[in-house]
Amino acid sequence: RIDKDRLWDSLTELGEVGAYHDEDTDLQGVRRLALTDEDIAGRELVMGWMREAGLALRRDRIGNVYARRAGEDDSLPPVLVGSHIDSVATAGRFDGCLGVLGGLEVVRTLDDNGISTRRPVEVAIFTEEEGVRFGTDMLGSAVAAGRIQLADARSQVDRDGVSVGAELDRHGLVGDVAVPIQPPHAYLECHIEQGPILAAGGKQIGVVRGVQAITWLELTIGGRAAHAGATPQHLRKNAGLAAAMITVHLNGMVESGDYGRLLATVGRQDNYPNLINIVPGNVLITVDLRNPDGEAMQRSIDDLQAYFAEVEETTGVTITSRTTARTPPVDFPEHMQDLVEKQATELGLTCDRITSGAGHDAGEIAALSPAGMIFVPGLYDGISHNPREYSTPEACADGINVLLRAVLELANS
């Protein structure tokens, strides 16, 4: 059994790095955007703990960290566990951190009990999982898995034009592990569910079937800034109206049911010049599409593109669409799901098999080796990407106990 309090204390302490007061919720939130000074401070804290636990640390070319506990046969591919510690701008303490600190807790527990394993065990911290700073989620694990080329990842820029490469260099994060990395024996990640299913069903552990498909688009809508009072309707090229039409249309697509279990979100909107009495001249919006069904995802993208043409026609704007992230649905192997379920059941925990709504590093590493995920329930309808995100100490410990047992079984096989 892992040490529940030690795990909780580490989550709490890491949650202080990049803490801010969230006005919306009047709670303390976490803001550790990837490769910012706050993210690096968080890494330093965790890497310090990893070193104290006697782990050998290496980095790969995209700054992913691998902290290794030697195996009895150290030439065997390791069992890899991990997740990320970068966060969105309005985060809670659990998203990603539970997977990394849970991996550390597994290692600490093995040490406390003098347990060695046949295979090495490695704990990974992946770079820019959230994708909100540089635009592509799971960037670090996608490079590790070979889906995204290192050069492409390095050249991505944030809103201020600062590149991934420049930030990696500035912080000295480029390591000597080549990418794609050597396939591990298996990969396991424990994560807060970030959705309502487990709590609603009263289940303690989510056995994750896979991750739904994700598509991210960045739309640049070019209209014409003009006087709001003096510009008649027929002379307007209203980029804000075009953005609104797309937002409403996307919601209609979701509610139509025509695209299976499509979810669509326009999270970001930047108007220019963004003034009360000026018809918006330029608007940037982002589109986040999710679908467990890859075919329905493609159909929704095609239909959306067709709708762009309609909006251009109606409003006179021009719409430029750039795909900033695109992952297919990922199914984790049955035997990994069964492994997780078996450990949970043996611990007397109730389970449900669910598909992840969020993207995860496990979805990328699944391209290299068998991967699986363990979800723990979140309170408040599973709200996430919000300071209200919360999982109890007991739920976190349950998840990491399942992880511990699964790691032991994999590492000794």
Next chain:
Amino acid sequence: RIDKDRLWDSLTELGEVGAYHDEDTDLQGVRRLALTDEDIAGRELVMGWMREAGLALRRDRIGNVYARRAGEDDSLPPVLVGSHIDSVATAGRFDGCLGVLGGLEVVRTLDDNGISTRRPVEVAIFTEEEGVRFGTDMLGSAVAAGRIQLADARSQVDRDGVSVGAELDRHGLVGDVAVPIQPPHAYLECHIEQGPILAAGGKQIGVVRGVQAITWLELTIGGRAAHAGATPQHLRKNAGLAAAMITVHLNGMVESGDYGRLLATVGRQDNYPNLINIVPGNVLITVDLRNPDGEAMQRSIDDLQAYFAEVEETTGVTITSRTTARTPPVDFPEHMQDLVEKQATELGLTCDRITSGAGHDAGEIAALSPAGMIFVPGLYDGISHNPREYSTPEACADGINVLLRAVLELANS
């Protein structure tokens, strides 16, 4: 006749103050938001010219400037001319500046020709006409006219929480002229049309019938920030969707024709946290409504409020609406319109009577004394609040020649 080149040179020189490169149009634009250092630099330039022309300068409590040329009977109420030199963030050189520099040009022409007038002539620069920094348009002239209380105006704040009062004090702009000001004998303002009507009709001078009603609302939409991938539709409180629904609905109201000649614009939108994979938790949008018909304006506001309730119901958000500006339709007196038309006709200029789409200081001063306006055509469909805003040197001179003659007639009556 006024000096066309001198007028043009002054417009050009003032246009260099607060100049910036506009990426959208690849043109030089003007950015002199009210009471910023750029606005003050613009005022200093113009006030220097006013002093050189021998005018006596005074300020009122809201920082409006009155530059006086004595009359033969200096105890009579003056003929007031003027406008504003503050600008939106993406402005051209004409909006407001033509009225102020045209007033100066009138005085210079009278001096050049050794002409005295029975009544004094004053040239005004009004504070924060655009309303884009502190939220209420025609703020300075509305205080001068007594529609808005000084204390209410001073307490308005910009996006950074800086108040009008603090900026007036910082720049030492609080003068000794009490507000509301003493009614002038009459008020005249020359302005670029900012719309397409004159150019489309091939007319040289717009005789302005009046100014349409303006209503500005600031909507704060409170939803709930949540994960874009893991939050099912029924648990969303999507403030961005609510904003988009309102934007699309407003456009439908305009196109329905049910509200007369309503125009509606959502110019500003600020999402929070404004990230690709987060359902917007809070959104601020502005609504700009215009209507020549006050009754139809009121009906549109009522119906919009009713729609807010519908959006709250559908999306689960809460909508808070604040009215930041509200002016009724203003009709300029027939005799002021006739005066302008007579001068234009005597100069051989073609005219059209039109209603202003934009708000103007003349609409406020009209509450104190007979007011009138002279419009000159703008090129490119009359585009304004955009660096492409342009009126030819000839068109500007035409407008100011009409102003000169009208001022002479009023000042000698």
